[in-house]
Amino acid sequence: MPVLPSPAPIAPAATHGSRSIRVGIVLLAAVAFALSYDALRQMAVAGHVRGLLTYLFPLVIDGFIAIGIVALLILRTAPVRSRLYVWTLVGVATGTSIGTNVVHAVGLNEGTRLRLNNATAGALSAIAPLALAGAVHLYLVINRHLGADSAAEETPSATPDARPAPPKPSHQIHQEPPxxxxxxxxxxxxxxxxxxxxxxxxxxxxxxxxxxxxxxxxxxxxxxxxxxxxxxxxxxxxxxxxxxxxxxxxxxxxxxxxxxxxxxxxxxxxxxxxxxxxxx
Structure with a gap:
């Protein structure tokens, strides 16, 4: 019988490279969050958000994006309708963040002080309640999916066995000649x-x-x-x-x-x- 070769051990260089990629991804995400955070905070100041609350405004948008991506991983086995709903929330939050960053850059490019028109200021004020409603409903969707999975694991399958039942022994025995x-x-x-x-x-x-x-x-x-x-x-x-x-x-x-x-x-x-x- 031929001896199968044992799998080659993972080279230390490959492990080190994988660790470097993870560290690079974390640093890239942190830098991107810091840049977006600064722009969104300035937009909150221009939208007349008061005092220390301006530091919380970026978390409403970019934080919702991060939570939505984690929710997609949790709901990867959920029905398509639930996953499509979460994808829609993440897409709307991402579009809002991108649009707010663009308005911030264009507004500063036109003058030394960021000034918002009435439509933009009104849209910014609507972000917080919309994020609240989306977060609560997202929590309900995840909780319902996890509850359904737990119930399916605890409940035994009610599907009958598809295998045919063994035939009952017949009492009629074939008569053979002497x-x-x-x-x-x-x-x-x-x-x-x-x-x-x-x-x-x-x-x-x-x-x-x-x-x-x-x-x-x-x-x-x-x-x-x-x-x-x-x-x-x-x-x-x-x-x-x-x-x-x-x-x-x-x-x-x-x-x-x-x-x-x-x-x-x-x-x-x-x-x-x-x-x-x-x-x-």
């Missing part, structure tokens, strides 16, 4: 089944013994011995072929050696009983 072509006379084959006093269902077939032909003995011991004694009472002896025919007429199969053994035992019982009666 060995060697020996067929008992029809009069002897029509031996009536002995009537038993019990109403209990037939016991399961005894463990079958295989022979060279592959046939099994399926006749229960009680049925086998009762049939043999009935034949012996009527005929004074138990021919093997007659016993086999009677057993097969009842829907069972029997091994030739087993039929011979039971027939000889019942014949011996009849002889012993006859000798005892004669001696008496």
């Amino acid at each position: 060995d060697g072509g020996n067929t008992a006379p029809s009069a002897k084959a029509a031996v009536p089944e002995p009537v038993t006093n019990t109403t209990v269902a037939k016991p399961p077939p005894a463990k079958a013994d295989r022979k060279q032909g592959g046939r099994k003995t399926t006749a229960p011991e009680q049925v086998l011995w009762s049939t043999a004694r009935t034949i012996g009472t009527e005929h004074g002896a138990v021919p093997r072929t007659t016993l086999e025919s009677a057993i097969r007429a009842q829907g069972y199969t029997i091994q030739k050696d087993r039929a011979k053994e039971v027939a000889a035992a019942v014949t011996a019982e009849l002889s012993s009983s006859a000798n005892s009666s004669a001696a008496a």
Whole structure:
């Protein structure tokens, strides 16, 4: 058997490069946030936001963008409608941030002091309540999705097993012809089944013994011995072929050696009983 080569270990240089990329991404995001933060704060001052609240205004816009991206990762298995809704919120927040930065740059480029028209100032004042409504609804969407996942994990699947049920064993056994072509006379084959006093269902077939032909003995011991004694009472002896025919007429199969053994035992019982009666 060929030996599969073990996976090559990760080179230290690759690990170091991956770590450098992560650090670079974090630094780039921090610098971009600082630049956008400065522009958005100046827009808040120009929009007549008072005092220290101007430092919170950039968080309403850029912070919403960051939260929306994290929400998309959480809702990656949610329905398309929920993910499309979150994508819309993130797109609107990103567009607002870009537009505000553009207005800030153009306004300062036209003069030394940033002045906003009435439409721009009114739009800036509407950002905070809109962000509040979007954040609350976004929280509800995420909470509903996580609750549905938890319920699906705790509830067992109610889908029935698709595999077909195993077929029930049939009590009808194919009747095979006796060995060697020996067929008992029809009069002897029509031996009536002995009537038993019990109403209990037939016991399961005894463990079958295989022979060279592959046939099994399926006749229960009680049925086998009762049939043999009935034949012996009527005929004074138990021919093997007659016993086999009677057993097969009842829907069972029997091994030739087993039929011979039971027939000889019942014949011996009849002889012993006859000798005892004669001696008496």
